Amino acid sequence: MNRLISSKLGAAIVTGASSGIGKVYAERLAARGHDVVLVARREDRLRRLAAELAERHGVLAEVLVCDLSKPEGVAMLVDRLEADAAISMLVNNAGFSALKPLTQTPDETIASMIALNVTALTLLSKVAIAAFTSRGRGALINIGSGAGFAPYPGIPVYGATKAYVYLFTQSLQSEVEGTPVRVQLVLPGAVVSEGWEVAGGTELEPLPPEIVMTTEDLVRAALRGLDLGERVTAPSVHDEALLRDYEAAGSRALQGAFDATPAARYAEP
């Protein structure tokens, strides 16, 4: 079944739709009636998924093959976001990790992780907010990680890229305040996906099953959080007070960080 006109809900761009969390986002958004634009590097997988979603849900499903760790790849998607008025959602999901101490992480891995997890997400967020604001509707969903809350051994660069997503996305929320544009920060904990193989290959010990969520549960909860109007959705955090306390401590530290007088502990003896 193929529709000839685009969905009233508009089209959702999902980056990293060829596997894991992004693939499930694409499936769920298509099931809700969104047309979808599937973005990643593995074209065969994207084409298979696009055909399946068009057939099963009667939506328009398009494939955009690009490497978002490269400026040309980001530019392709920026052009698309700017030019296509039907796009009403961007899920900035593509990302990867390397489970290695900094000194054992190759320079190219560090550079492409920052390029994908930080630079691409930032530039795409910028163009999405501008486009959605001028169209009077739209939702930007940025996928961060629980790994961005605090330093964790073995993921110095990945954790820092996700700490960036945390701070950056929350800053954007104040920029869209009072407009019809939504910005949601999603913070998965540990989720079953190929991402773990990408991060560490076969060297990794399996994680205890009680802390690992399925991609289906993660995305179902994240979309429920979007429907509820949440700004920050952390599906595996049961105690909401934890998130509030973390934010409150951050705000207090921010306020406390500005004072013309050095703290008493730095007085010369």
Ligand SMILES: NC(=O)c1ccc[n+]([C@@H]2O[C@H](COP(=O)([O-])OP(=O)(O)OC[C@H]3O[C@@H](n4cnc5c(N)ncnc54)[C@H](OP(=O)(O)O)[C@@H]3O)[C@@H](O)[C@H]2O)c1
């Ligand atoms: N799994 C977890 O435990 C977990 C926890 C917290 C947060 N997250 C975050 O969730 C997001 C999705 O991860 P996942 O676990 O679903 O991993 P995944 O299964 O490995 O999926 C990553 C997706 O990103 C795409 N991608 C990777 N490099 C790309 C590039 N240079 N250009 C374009 N697309 C690229 C991959 O497709 P191609 O290889 O085909 O390009 C794939 O579709 C990431 O941002 C990750 O940091 C995951």
